Amino acid sequence: MNAKRFLSAALAAVQMSLLLAACGDTTPESNPADDTAAVQETTAPAETNPLTEEEKRALVKDDLPEKKFDGREYTVVTMDDTKADYVVDGENAQLLNDSIYARNRTVIERFNVKLGAVTYADRKKCRAAVQQVFKAGDAAAFDIVAYNMVDNSANAVAGMYHNLYDVPYINFDKPWWGESNMDGLTVNGKAFMALGDLSINTVNNVWAHLYNKDMAEDLNIENLYDVVRRGDWTIDYVKTLARTAYKDVNGDGVRNTGDTFGLGIASTSAFNVYLWSFDNPIISKDAGTPVFTLKTDKAASIFTVITELYSDTVGVIPCIGKDYSSTDHKPEFQSSQLLILAGAFKVLANLAGDSDFSIGILPYPKWDTNQEQYATILGGGSDAIGITLLETGENLEFIGIITEALCAESYKQTVPVYFDVMLKSRYADEPDDAEMIQLIMDSRVSDLGYIYDYWKGAAFWLQDLVKAGNSNFVSHYESKWPAAQTYYEKVLAIFK
Numbered sequence: 225m226n227a228k229r230f231l232s233a234a235l236a237a238v239q240m241s242l243l244l245a246a247c248g249d250t251t252p253e254s255n256p257a258d259d260t261a262a263v264q265e266t267t268a269p270a271e272t273n274p275l276t277e278e279e280k281r282a283l284v285k286d287d288l289p290e291k292k293f294d295g296r297e298y299t300v301v302t303m304d305d306t307k308a309d310y311v312v313d314g315e316n317a318q319l320l321n322d323s324i325y326a327r328n329r330t331v332i333e334r335f336n337v338k339l340g341a342v343t344y345a346d347r348k349k350c351r352a353a354v355q356q357v358f359k360a361g362d363a364a365a366f367d368i369v370a371y372n373m374v375d376n377s378a379n380a381v382a383g384m385y386h387n388l389y390d391v392p393y394i395n396f397d398k399p400w401w402g403e404s405n406m407d408g409l410t411v412n413g414k415a416f417m418a419l420g421d422l423s424i425n426t427v428n429n430v431w432a433h434l435y436n437k438d439m440a441e442d443l444n445i446e447n448l449y450d451v452v453r454r455g456d457w458t459i460d461y462v463k464t465l466a467r468t469a470y471k472d473v474n475g476d477g478v479r480n481t482g483d484t485f486g487l488g489i490a491s492t493s494a495f496n497v498y499l500w501s502f503d504n505p506i507i508s509k510d511a512g513t514p515v516f517t518l519k520t521d522k523a524a525s526i527f528t529v530i531t532e533l534y535s536d537t538v539g540v541i542p543c544i545g546k547d548y549s550s551t552d553h554k555p556e557f558q559s560s561q562l563l564i565l566a567g568a569f570k571v572l573a574n575l576a577g578d579s580d581f582s583i584g585i586l587p588y589p590k591w592d593t594n595q596e597q598y599a600t601i602l603g604g605g606s607d608a609i610g611i612t613l614l615e616t617g618e619n620l621e622f623i624g625i626i627t628e629a630l631c632a633e634s635y636k637q638t639v640p641v642y643f644d645v646m647l648k649s650r651y652a653d654e655p656d657d658a659e660m661i662q663l664i665m666d667s668r669v670s671d672l673g674y675i676y677d678y679w680k681g682a683a684f685w686l687q688d689l690v691k692a693g694n695s696n697f698v699s700h701y702e703s704k705w706p707a708a709q710t711y712y713e714k715v716l717a718i719f720k
Contacts, residue, residue, distance in 0.1 A: 278640045281399075286632040288393055288625055290334075297338040298626045299366040303350050304343045306371065306607060309423045311341045320424065323641040327633040337626060342366055347375040354612075358384050363614035367623045370423060373608035374683075377676040380416040381715055385610040386620070387414045393624035394418075400635035402426070405602075408670025411514055411719035417608040417675070421634040422627070424642055428570040429603035431497045432664050433589075435564045436557065437582035443469055443563070448586060449656050452663070457598070459502070459529060459589045462487060462564070466539030469563040479542060483561070486539035488553040490567030493603060495543075495687040496674075497566075498530050499523075500601045501588035506673025506682050507712065514672060514716055516709065518682055519701055522591070527697035531690050544693040568603055569647065569661075585657060587664050598667045601674060604683075608675065673712060680711040 275283075300310045308321065315322045328339050342365075344350040350371045357365040358379075369376060369385075379385060388394050389410075396406045400421040409415045419426050435448060445468065451457045466486030473483050489495065499505070504526055508517040534543040541553065541562070556562040558579055564586075565571065572585060587598040615623055647661055677683035682705070689700060 277644055278636070281636045281640065284399060284632075284635070286398070286628060287395065288629055288632075291625065292336040293622060295336055295338055296622065297340050298623070299340045299342060299368075301342050301344075301350065301354060301366045301369045302371050302607065303347060304345055306423065306425060307341050307343045309425060309607070310370070311339055319641050319645060320638070323638045324424075327630065327637045330633050330637070331626065331629045335626065335629065347372040351375055351378060354379055355382070355384070358612055358614060361614060363612075363616075363619060367611070367615070367619075368627055369610045369612070370607045372604065373417065373419065373602075373606050373675050374604040374677055374679070376417060376608045376610055377715075378678050379610055379612075381676065381678070381718060383718065384612050385416040386613055386615070387416060388418050388609075388611065389413055389415060391611055391624045391627075392621045393628045395628060398628075398632065398635075400631040402668065404668050405670045408672060409675065411509075411512070411672070411716070414719050416718060417610050419602065419606060419608055419670070420631040421639050422609065422631045423607040424634070424638060425570075426602060426606045427639060427642055427665075428568065428573065429606045430569050430664060430668060431494060431567070431588060431600045431603065432569060432572070433564050433566050433586040434557070434572050434575065435584045435586060436560055436562070437584045439469075439560050439563050439581070440584075445469075445563075448584065449660060452586060452598070452660065455590070455593055457586065457589050458592050458595075459498075459533070460592070462589050463533060463537060463540075465564070466537060468539070470539030473561075479538070484563075485541050485556065485561065486563045487533075487537075488541040488556060488562050488565050489534065489543060490553060490565050490571045491603075492687050492691070493684075494566045494568075495530065495534070495690045496684055497588055497601055499526060499686055500669055500671060500674070501599050502526050502591035503595055503597075503599060504591075505669075505671040507671055514719075516673075516712070518673070519705070524697045526591070527686060527689055527700075528695040530686060531693065531695035534690050535693050543690055572647070582654075585660050585664070587660070587667060598663065599669050600664055600667050601669060601671070604674075604677075672715065676712075676715045678711075681708045681715075 302310060308324070310324075311328070312321050312325050315325050331337065332339060342353075344353055354369050369379065389396070395401075396410075396415070396418070402419055402421075405419040406415060409417060409419070440448065445465065448457070451461065469484065469486030470479075471484040472479075474480075479485075502522070504518070504520060504523050506516070506518045507514050509515070534540055541556070553562055553565055554575060557565050557575060560581065565575075566588070572583065575583065588600050590598055609627070611620070611623055611627075643661070643665070644658075671683075673681055674683040685700060685704070689695065689697070694700070
């Protein structure tokens with residue numbers, strides 16, 4: 225039973241029990257008039273408080289067996305800067321840290337296990353360590369691998385990982401395994417990596433657009449949330465908005481530091497998102513079969529439009545020849561010299577605490593009004609989970625149980641803290657903000673051509689061409705695609 229049907233059934237059962245309790249017992253001696261009154265009273269709508277999001281999440285069962293593992297340690301291999309997503313030393317009055325601690329305690333006490341992490345300084349060292357352990361056949365070295373999904377894909381392509389559908393107790397029908405992600409990562413009933421709620425960076429790496437609400441009001445710009453709702457939040461609208469917001473503050477006729485801009489970008493990788501935002505993936509599925517769908521007339525237009533947008537458009541901070549990190553354009557945004565900043569949720573978290581104005585959050589734009597849905601992707605630094613073929617038998621069952629339990633408790637305890645409390649309450653100050661955040665979360669898509677790219681495919685072409693000021697997609701495609709296609713065919717071969 226999937227989560228939605230489960231919740232519906234559970235709520236129906238609760239309502240039925242309340243109704244039966246209200247009806248009480250009847251006897252043959254009761255007065256018919258009294259019976260009528262009783263029916264009228266018990267059929268009146270009962271006053272009940274709607275369930276909170278946390279209460280709804282708590283109702284979803286993980287369907288795991290009640291087993292004890294005598295203090296056995298479950299070990300995650302990850303990077304130094306993501307260790308705290310998996311293991312924390314204790315409570316420290318920080319909401320996110322304490323929710324991770326509570327999640328871990330729930331699993332530790334329920335299954336009598338210990339939780340540990342082996343970490344490495346960067347993704348390359350992490351990959352090298354995993355491959356060394358695999359080559360040595362050391363099944364006891366760790367239990368799961370969870371780090372940068374684009375880099376981790378190299379391990380999957382090398383044939384090191386289990387098909388996760390074959391791991392006992394891993395259940396991709398559960399809501400803690402993102403449905404759209406698993407649809408994109410599954411081919412022929414096989415998935416060698418998974419994106420789940422165990423790591424909070426699958427939330428904070430979601431790409432979006434932030435905007436200065438106060439600045440928009442001063443510029444007499446219409447409510448941008450209404451623009452999104454009616455489906456008009458397109459790249460042409462954003463381009464017009466950028467021109468509207470621009471002001472040549474020093475009057476020198478040149479876009480430079482000190483001017484007021486309408487659009488900037490917070491990270492080089494943020495350029496690539498437009499490809500999926502505009503519904504032009506690298507690999508799509510036709511009746512479940514992967515097909516290459518990058519080369520289209522639309523793709524050529526996308527590369528031209530985005531390159532020109534960030535090089536020649538008035539009101540957009542130019543990007544030719546530049547690399548950006550998540551802190552770039554923070555001064556301009558916080559000083560109200562930048563209306564919209566393309567970045568991930570984590571950029572919102574970094575900016576909001578220091579800002580003295582209201583920050584709104586918007587999806588990436590659509591290509592045009594004919595496109596039905598908004599779409600976004602996760603940043604490549606999001607942690608994908610893999611389990612090596614070294615794990616078999618009881619070991620594999622243990623890993624399946626604890627992995628599923630940690631994902632489930634993250635869904636119930638950790639994600640609500642980050643998403644509902646930290647984002648919706650601390651950083652977002654209106655119910656409309658929460659609506660937009662949910663819309664963005666619901667619009668996440670995945671593409672084998674991106675997640676399995678390993679810097680050998682086409683997923684990062686757009687950022688390269690924008691930085692170079694080169695809008696000639698066709699020429700770039702013709703020179704680069706043969707090698708990329710050869711690599712992608714190697715990727716697809718593992719699913720056969």
